[in-house]
Amino acid sequence: MAADTSKIAIEDLTRAQAKTELGRLAKKLARLDLAYHAKDAPLVDDAEYDALKRRNAAIEARFAELKRGNSPSDKVGPPAAAGFAKIRHDVPMLSLDNAFAPEDVREFGQRLRRFLDMDAHAAIAFSAEPKIDGLSISLLYENGDFVRAATRGDGEEGEDVSANVRTIGEIPARLAGKVPVRIEVRGEIYMTKADFLAMNARQAAAEEKTFANPRNAAAGSLRQLDANVTKSRPLRFFAYTLGAYDGPALDSQTDLLDRLRHWGFAVNERARACADEEELLAYYAEIGRDRASLPYDIDGVVYKVDRFDLQRRLGFVSRSPRWAIAHKFPAERAETILTKIDIQVGRTGALTPVALLEPVNVGGVLVARATLHNEDEIKRKDIHEGDRVTVQRAGDVIPQIVEAVRTPGSRAYVFPEKCPVCGSAAVRPPGEAIRRCTGGLACDAQIVERLRHMVSRGAFDIEGLGEKNIEEFFALGWLKQPADLFRLASHAAVLEKREGWGEKSVQRLLAAIDARRTLPLERFIFGLGIRQVGEATARLLASHYGTLAHWTEAMDKAAAELAAFAGEKRKPELVGEAWKELVAIDQIGDAVASDIAAFFAAPHNRSALDDLANQTKAAPFEKPAATNEAVAGKTIVFTGTLTTMSRDEAKAGALALGAKVAGSVSKKTDLVVAGPGAGSKLADAEKHGVAVIDEAAWRKLARLD
């Protein structure tokens, strides 16, 4: 392999080195583009990406003859993805040239004057606007009615996302006032920082995909095959330019922004007319100062020659307009001392290391903490407590540590193996990045999440007891462990007097709780929230062990056997009888069994479970009465959105027919029932050759119709 030339100054590169490096850069940029655009999961930050692009362009500038046919410099965006119909843009959607330093902006102004044959001091009016970090979209309106929406795609051809765009409230279905015959309004779909954080929290709670930053969240939310998913996501839109246009004459960008506002679009309120380059630079500084406090992410500002007649004369050069430029912000970084590494225990028991910093100003925000992600990240970045570190705000949301410089007196960090909140063992399963507290039921950090899970539909199913109530009761000290829920009656008098409560509502809640004192064993087991024990696994356990007493006795034994086992290879028969029986249950393997054992090995959990068992009555497992040969004994996976029933109902129905319901597709799966929006599970089904049917076919098979 050729030596790495990426550190050699451009002017020192030989022709051969330049050629190899251009090849390497093309490959690398293509890989980064794919991750960013198609997977909405960037591999590097924007500054690093821009630096690679700039180096590529600089090498091409010096060795013009080496420029590749498919050079990264000529690419605007990703090609349209499969799954959406393609739309060819009437007017191509281009990208912008970048400026990084004040000189680049002044040079931009002089280029304009030279091209327009103007005096070096002639005035040019500009429109300056924040550069929204979202994804660009082109909206076609005919006689005022929304017709279709297309993503940028490769600039020539994009994806038809009309159905999804129709669900976005800030995009009018009909234009207001005097409307043009035909107009393509272009702008940016984005998500606010606050909406992004709230959505990620919701996604995480539902164990669904989370996104790295608001831009990726917006892109991922728009590019959904099921428009209902898009509808549930908080997307917004700013209009800022035109594609095709057939309507009353427009003079300038300022004029256009005004009209767009009148037609009913959101237009960025920070857009401003600037009389010359120095005003542009003052605008850049001002927006830069305010960047952190803006409700949405921006990655720079955009300067446009204001007058449309001048824009027309200036035209385009390769893939970008001569009349506009993006002035990018540098990645926001600063240096400080990492004083200590703290461990946070999340609602699901994940131990996350957090760097406590000597407070430092990063792009206008005082940063005192940064995420370290996990144990390995600390090793990989070789971070000690007391080191000098570089902090960066990524995607403008969560500060990160970029690198550490070893500092005299710094201390190596040992990741704790006990939960700092409850003292239970914190374990990290092989192959996983996250260490988790095993004290689930008794860990203060997790109790709210545990209770929320416990009262959810598939478990204790207590109606009218929401997360807010649980948090309220926890804060009052009434809920220290799950069984306390069934002792809430002792607080009724106090609760009735609290704001938002009254005698009736308290009685209703207590009645709802009482109604669930008796419940099927499988729901009781599921409600415990043991890792990897979902509804299907809980049912397998209930069906195999029959009663709560049998199950807990067997699990205690299995946990004790595992704790005592010191052998190398964990052959089930060597660990012990109870363990062997547990892992022999179809679909329960070593990993799930280990999580169950870890739960039972924690004394806190064990006593919380006993307490809960005393407060409630878990009814012995009942074998399903009705069976259906087509379904009984089969392993079924439901995926995507079902329209005639909820996912829970579908699962319960399948279980009642004697089927097993699994959460992921493997070679043991017999059938996948897929609704719209089904994702990777379809590909898994194909990989394993598993039959896939739709909801209607499922209803027939299950004899629901």
Ligand code: IVH
């Ligand atoms: S004008 C001919 N104005 O930045 C291109 N673009 O790097 C006209 N962007 O593709 C684009 N905010 O996705 C323009 N106020 C703004 C913008 C903006 C964000 C995006 C847009 C564009 C990309 C170019």
